[in-house]
Amino acid sequence: MAYSDKVVDHFEHPRNVGSLDKSAPNVGTGIVGAPECGDVMKLQIQVDENNRIVDAKFKTFGCGSAIASSSLATEWVKGRSLDEALEIKNTTIVKELALPPVKIHCSVLAEDAIRAAVADLKRKQAGDGKAPQTEKKEEVGA
Amino acid sequence: MSQVYLDNAATTPLDPRVLDAMLPYLREHFGNAASRSHRFGWVAEEAVDKARRQVADLIGATPKEIIFTSGATESDNIAVKGVAYRHRDKGNRVITQQTEHKAIIDTCKFLEQDGARVTFLPVNDKGRINLDELADAIGDDTVLVSIMFANNEIGTVQPIAEIGRICKEKGVLFHTDAVQAFGKLPIDVEEMGIDLLSISGHKIYGPKGVGALYVRRKNPRVRCEAVLHGGGHERGMRSGTLNVPGIVGLGAAAEFAGREMIVEAERLGGLRDRLWDGLSSRLDEIARNGDAEHCLPNILNVSFKYVEGESLMMGFDTIAVSSGSACTSASLEPSYVLKALGVGEDLAHSSIRFSLGRFNTGQEVDYAVEQVVAAVRRLRELSPLYEMAQEGVDLSKVDWAAR
Numbered sequence: 336m337a338y339s340d341k342v343v344d345h346f347e348h349p350r351n352v353g354s355l356d357k358s359a360p361n362v363g364t365g366i367v368g369a370p371e372c373g374d375v376m377k378l379q380i381q382v383d384e385n386n387r388i389v390d391a392k393f394k395t396f397g398c399g400s401a402i403a404s405s406s407l408a409t410e411w412v413k414g415r416s417l418d419e420a421l422e423i424k425n426t427t428i429v430k431e432l433a434l435p436p437v438k439i440h441c442s443v444l445a446e447d448a449i450r451a452a453v454a455d456l457k458r459k460q461a462g463d464g465k466a467p468q469t470e471k472k473e474e475v476g477a
Numbered sequence: 478m479s480q481v482y483l484d485n486a487a488t489t490p491l492d493p494r495v496l497d498a499m500l501p502y503l504r505e506h507f508g509n510a511a512s513r514s515h516r517f518g519w520v521a522e523e524a525v526d527k528a529r530r531q532v533a534d535l536i537g538a539t540p541k542e543i544i545f546t547s548g549a550t551e552s553d554n555i556a557v558k559g560v561a562y563r564h565r566d567k568g569n570r571v572i573t574q575q576t577e578h579k580a581i582i583d584t585c586k587f588l589e590q591d592g593a594r595v596t597f598l599p600v601n602d603k604g605r606i607n608l609d610e611l612a613d614a615i616g617d618d619t620v621l622v623s624i625m626f627a628n629n630e631i632g633t634v635q636p637i638a639e640i641g642r643i644c645k646e647k648g649v650l651f652h653t654d655a656v657q658a659f660g661k662l663p664i665d666v667e668e669m670g671i672d673l674l675s676i677s678g679h680k681i682y683g684p685k686g687v688g689a690l691y692v693r694r695k696n697p698r699v700r701c702e703a704v705l706h707g708g709g710h711e712r713g714m715r716s717g718t719l720n721v722p723g724i725v726g727l728g729a730a731a732e733f734a735g736r737e738m739i740v741e742a743e744r745l746g747g748l749r750d751r752l753w754d755g756l757s758s759r760l761d762e763i764a765r766n767g768d769a770e771h772c773l774p775n776i777l778n779v780s781f782k783y784v785e786g787e788s789l790m791m792g793f794d795t796i797a798v799s800s801g802s803a804c805t806s807a808s809l810e811p812s813y814v815l816k817a818l819g820v821g822e823d824l825a826h827s828s829i830r831f832s833l834g835r836f837n838t839g840q841e842v843d844y845a846v847e848q849v850v851a852a853v854r855r856l857r858e859l860s861p862l863y864e865m866a867q868e869g870v871d872l873s874k875v876d877w878a879a880r
Binding site (some may be wrong): 338343346349351354366368369370371372373374375376377394395396397398399401402439 | 823826862
């Protein structure tokens, strides 16, 4: 399986790797996927007083296409409002990175990560006092 | 350093000496080995006879007991289907195990569709079957036991001689897929009680597209149906014009492997240990998959926690290896072999198989250590799982679905 140049580029020089303060009121954190599936993406967004995304960071456990998809996602959300961020479609990611059919699910996960981060931020802003996403949770059920 | 090839369990480069042996049969000695009436045929037949001897010598068999095929997959098909169909009246059960190569597993599944019963024995956490479980599984309805000599993903070697003894006691035929072990470990079909054995050319520095099946002729005389019909070649067990150049290559490769086997096994074991020591002394949270005590000298399967296999291979892309990650398989399923060992799926996705070979050097191993360590460290910096683990989160308790 040959990777597209853009995927290789994002892999060699990933944009915005790192973490923001998940407890900060202007930071939204989205964690999607599961280790058993071989794909886990953490995407964080930071907004200014106008709810415009001014910074974004990601960390991903997954293949080259997954890393590239999430790296690209952090590039694209910067400068957008929360609602504009929700307009990012996985199909656009597929096109930009020239992902083959077998890797389309990586782009879907990246879109989900953006949604999860926005949802987390909106929840915080709605003030329901929900704890930051990355806190330890007990496993529900067996 | 340019590309370093550490994927010898997948295939091996052609040994230049093997190519030299094959060339005349690709050029001037082009005869069909079945052409009995002229010199072109006799020369080809002689070359095939020599190859039969070379292969037989490496497993303690007689040349008449070797039939040539298009590869081990075909050999496995003939052994399993051929024996099952031939002995349909005696019974319909085949016993095998969960970490077999797909050439055995898929063939057994095919037989199941036809009414056969197949027992897939489990393995322990190192990949070995339990001999008592095997003995218990063999019943009056059992026509074949097929257990691979050594596993291609993790290198685990099965207790072959003991399996042979149990099968002899119970009067059931024993087939072993010896693709990975042939030419690396000593094999004696008499001492080990083996009745059928599959081998492949391209795993021992021979050409692709050729293999062989050992079919015992005495005590007992094994009979099996053919899978390919049309002319009755290879004692009726495998019709079709013989791939003379391929067979010559296979024979030559077998002879070289046999000559160098003991010394080479020690050298490879040393390189494998050097690779493992290099990685384990520099990286924490890595685990070796398989059985360190009963292992092929050239295979090392490692899980690198918190890092996914395909991205890891991209990270050290001048080194060629394989991974048990779902992302690298056509079916998007993680390695079923690692699953059978009880290795968690997340660690299956994080696994890499290094398989050393004749043309690998210590320098290449040291380079590989350096590259792999750097890639693992870099990817752990990118990993949310590593970050969570560093923060003290117990990943096994996280409810991923709730996010």
